[in-house]
Amino acid sequence: MFGIKKIDIDLKSIGSFAIDLFICSWKGSLRYYMWLAFLGFFIVFWIYGNYQQLSNGMIVTGLNDQVTWGIYLANFVFLVGVAAAAVTVVFPAYVYKYKPMKEVVLIGECLAIAAVIMCLLFVVNHMGRPDRSWHMFPSWLPIPYLKGIFNWPNSILTFDVVVLNVYLGLNAVCAFYYMYMKYIGKEVNKYIYIPLVFIAIVWAFSIHTVTAFLLNTMPARPMWFHSMLPIRFIITAFAAGPALIIIAFTIIKKTTKLKIKDEAINLLAQIVVWCLGIALFLTLSEVVTELYAGTEHSFSLQYLMFGMHGLNNLVIFFWFSLFAMVTSFVLLLIPQVRKNLKILPYICALAFVGIWVEKGMGLLLPGFTPSPIGEFVEYTPSIIEIFNSLGNWAIGFMVFTMLAKCAVGILTGELRYKPTLAKGED
Amino acid sequence: MSKDKENKDFEKNKNECAEAVAATPIKKTRRDFLKKATTVGTGAFVGAAALLTGSDEAEAKTTWAEWFQRNYRLMTDEEKREAVERLELRYTEEYGKKTTVDTTDAKEGVLFGYALNIQKCIGCRRCVHACVKENNQSRENTAIEWIRVIRMEKGHFLPEDMDKGSPQGLPFGKKGEEYGIQVGGNAGKPVGVVLEGQHYYEPESVPEKDAFYFPIQCMQCEKPPCVKVCPVRTTYREPDGVVVIDYNWCIGCRMCMGACPYWARRFNWGEPNLPKEDMNPKTHYLGNRPRMKGVVEKCTFCLQRTRKGRYTACVEVCPVGARKFGNLLDPNSEVSKILDRKRVFRLRADLNTYPKFFYFTD
Ligand code: SF4
Ligand code: SF4
Numbered sequence: 031m032f033g034i035k036k037i038d039i040d041l042k043s044i045g046s047f048a049i050d051l052f053i054c055s056w057k058g059s060l061r062y063y064m065w066l067a068f069l070g071f072f073i074v075f076w077i078y079g080n081y082q083q084l085s086n087g088m089i090v091t092g093l094n095d096q097v098t099w100g101i102y103l104a105n106f107v108f109l110v111g112v113a114a115a116a117v118t119v120v121f122p123a124y125v126y127k128y129k130p131m132k133e134v135v136l137i138g139e140c141l142a143i144a145a146v147i148m149c150l151l152f153v154v155n156h157m158g159r160p161d162r163s164w165h166m167f168p169s170w171l172p173i174p175y176l177k178g179i180f181n182w183p184n185s186i187l188t189f190d191v192v193v194l195n196v197y198l199g200l201n202a203v204c205a206f207y208y209m210y211m212k213y214i215g216k217e218v219n220k221y222i223y224i225p226l227v228f229i230a231i232v233w234a235f236s237i238h239t240v241t242a243f244l245l246n247t248m249p250a251r252p253m254w255f256h257s258m259l260p261i262r263f264i265i266t267a268f269a270a271g272p273a274l275i276i277i278a279f280t281i282i283k284k285t286t287k288l289k290i291k292d293e294a295i296n297l298l299a300q301i302v303v304w305c306l307g308i309a310l311f312l313t314l315s316e317v318v319t320e321l322y323a324g325t326e327h328s329f330s331l332q333y334l335m336f337g338m339h340g341l342n343n344l345v346i347f348f349w350f351s352l353f354a355m356v357t358s359f360v361l362l363l364i365p366q367v368r369k370n371l372k373i374l375p376y377i378c379a380l381a382f383v384g385i386w387v388e389k390g391m392g393l394l395l396p397g398f399t400p401s402p403i404g405e406f407v408e409y410t411p412s413i414i415e416i417f418n419s420l421g422n423w424a425i426g427f428m429v430f431t432m433l434a435k436c437a438v439g440i441l442t443g444e445l446r447y448k449p450t451l452a453k454g455e456d
Numbered sequence: 457m458s459k460d461k462e463n464k465d466f467e468k469n470k471n472e473c474a475e476a477v478a479a480t481p482i483k484k485t486r487r488d489f490l491k492k493a494t495t496v497g498t499g500a501f502v503g504a505a506a507l508l509t510g511s512d513e514a515e516a517k518t519t520w521a522e523w524f525q526r527n528y529r530l531m532t533d534e535e536k537r538e539a540v541e542r543l544e545l546r547y548t549e550e551y552g553k554k555t556t557v558d559t560t561d562a563k564e565g566v567l568f569g570y571a572l573n574i575q576k577c578i579g580c581r582r583c584v585h586a587c588v589k590e591n592n593q594s595r596e597n598t599a600i601e602w603i604r605v606i607r608m609e610k611g612h613f614l615p616e617d618m619d620k621g622s623p624q625g626l627p628f629g630k631k632g633e634e635y636g637i638q639v640g641g642n643a644g645k646p647v648g649v650v651l652e653g654q655h656y657y658e659p660e661s662v663p664e665k666d667a668f669y670f671p672i673q674c675m676q677c678e679k680p681p682c683v684k685v686c687p688v689r690t691t692y693r694e695p696d697g698v699v700v701i702d703y704n705w706c707i708g709c710r711m712c713m714g715a716c717p718y719w720a721r722r723f724n725w726g727e728p729n730l731p732k733e734d735m736n737p738k739t740h741y742l743g744n745r746p747r748m749k750g751v752v753e754k755c756t757f758c759l760q761r762t763r764k765g766r767y768t769a770c771v772e773v774c775p776v777g778a779r780k781f782g783n784l785l786d787p788n789s790e791v792s793k794i795l796d797r798k799r800v801f802r803l804r805a806d807l808n809t810y811p812k813f814f815y816f817t818d
């Protein structure tokens with residue numbers, strides 16, 4: 031409260047901040063444009079895919095009444111994890127006051143923002159009636175005519191909607207506030223910024239926990255119906271997220287002037303390796319628990335691991351992800367490998383892909399096979415689903431690239447408020 | 457309902473049903489219909505666009521008004537009336553026949569329940585077809601059926617499997633030193649009466665020798681998991697115990713389809729295909745009115761009939777009388793008497809969903 035009057039809000043500098051960020055995110059080297067064009071290529075297909083899906087309905091997907099959730103939600107679940115994993119940067123920085131991390135917190139927050147945006151895009155793709163999204167606006171929102179209704183607190187999905195949007199807001203506020211203060215050359219107001227950061231840390235856990243609850247509260251789907259799911263979600267997210275951040279840091283180090291300390295990357299690598307280890311252990315526990323007794327509730331897992339009744343689309347994915355996770359875990363355990371920043375990004379990429387496969391093909395899809403009445407139906411995503419998914423990823427990467435570029439500009443001091451210039455423009 | 461009328465209804469339905477069974481899929485192209493359907497379906501966006509471009513097409517206006525419509529339970533009587541008028545107009549025009557949309561509420565003192573005699577069921581699927589006809593389900597691409605009859609196979613114990621168990625004795629034991637089979641050879645495959653049914657059976661005639669039949673549909677759970685998970689309260693339990701869906705409110709998130717343990721819910725993946733000539737014009741807002749693409753649907757115990765004191769279509773058509781329906785609160789109703797006197801069970805009772813759909817044997 032007493033802090034609030036300390037922020038000076040100066041409209042002119044805010045305007046110039048917005049303009050500078052915009053210019054910074056659209057201006058770059060040839061390589062930068064090529065990267066944007068590469069992402070844009072997918073977005074063209076994304077537009078086509080969305081047009082098809084909106085005009086013809088979900089029939090253009092590979093989904094059916096037996097397998098009603100597909101790669102849209104699989105990507106959603108995975109990306110919630112990536113968003114939550116920003117905490118692996120923020121936590122050491124602010125809770126352990128780890129200096130090398132503190133300098134790059136902003137990048138982590140940018141990643142969280144991009145990941146939540148992707149989540150929302152995937153959810154909208156999953157919905158049969160995205161035009162009716164307003165039904166989810168709680169009725170107390172001051173929006174005329176559009177009086178929605180929330181199934182609060184019964185439906186876990188309503189919790190998920192709330193926590194995700196608040197998380198997006200928290201990260202956006204933290205990131206942009208920090209950038210703005212740096213931009214005008216002032217220190218952030220600790221009484222505002224630090225509490226927000228700590229709320230965001232706790233919140234990060236909540237988004238992935240609630241997303242796990244979304245799945246594991248359905249006894250109709252025995253594969254998910256166990257209390258290990260939330261912890262497994264968090265652990266795999268905290269392996270995949272930092273792995274992605276390591277890759278991003280490596281690229282930023284290569285292509286920009288921002289100095290990222292090796293210690294920061296080393297710490298992230300350690301988080302990756304331990305989370306991978308625990309994730310593997312949890313997988314082992316699940317496999318033993320389910321397969322030893324071999325009840326009908328284990329059919330999903332059996333179908334995933336070995337195929338059943340001649341259906342085995344997913345088998346290769348399970349074993350690939352296991353291979354990827356074990357290999358990256360073992361490699362990262364070796365200090366010489368873990369500290370070798372040349373090969374580390376490649377191992378991280380392997381771990382990242384491995385976990386993506388594990389959460390999508392390995393967890394979400396088999397939950398629907400067999401169906402509650404024991405029917406085995408195999409699902410293959412349609413080309414439209416693939417277009418839309420790739421497009422969502424491309425949009426997310428574009429958002430992250432642009433945000434990160436601005437963040438780097440601010441952190442290196444290239445983007446600074448120049449009052450005289452702003453005045454001149456007036 | 458007089459006995460006479462009931463019988464007549466039954467006869468009529470039976471004939472209709474026989475036709476439905478015999479009829480091959482309608483081949484006639486319905487491009488006109490489809491075109492029209494797509495226009496309706498593109499929904500609010502088209503409505504908005506048409507409005508913005510100044511087109512005062514009644515169609516666009518309806519779509520637009522429907523888009524702003526509130527959750528059915530929150531509507532005032534006035535709003536409900538308007539909504540119904542809009543729908544009646546739309547359906548009448550679209551299907552070329554006078555269509556009514558009923559909004560009869562649940563009656564006090566009524567709790568609907570259902571009992572199915574698995575001993576009697578012969579797996580003829582007449583109920584399935586009668587239901588499709590009565591409830592205006594999409595006929596093709598993708599066809600929707602609310603009732604599915606599962607064929608339960610009787611597996612066999614075979615003497616030649618006796619020695620084929622696993623694991624075969626001790627792993628490193630010498631021949632002749634094996635200590636017997638740990639798991640019987642017959643256990644490696646479905647034996648006895650197994651719960652691995654399937655619902656695509658196409659026999660020459662029913663009933664088949666090696667099978668019995670197990671119809672499923674929405675169980676109208678008293679503690680419905682589908683209602684719990686719906687984020688926008690689209691699907692809810694009516695006072696007479698029927699779980700309904702406000703088709704105009706559903707956002708198509710399919711949470712409910714994930715949560716239903718009885719695989720009772722169906723999704724309109726595309727624009728539903730309901731031929732004009734097959735459309736049943738006597739509809740209920742929460743029941744069998746034609747649906748749009750992108751929303752969920754399921755059995756409603758034929759609200760449009762049962763709230764008017766009639767039987768459901770499936771009860772009427774069942775040739776062996778395996779299906780019984782009535783008021784659970786009335787001790788003299790058929791269903792109450794069955795619960796009282798027969799051996800009754802519910803499906804997947806371990807899930808604590810308290811279905812109001814019971815199975816029994818004589
Ligand atoms: S059977 Fe399924 S759809 Fe019907 S009330 Fe129960 S949970 Fe809901
Ligand atoms: S699909 Fe419709 S009825 Fe089912 S949970 Fe979503 S909004 Fe509710």
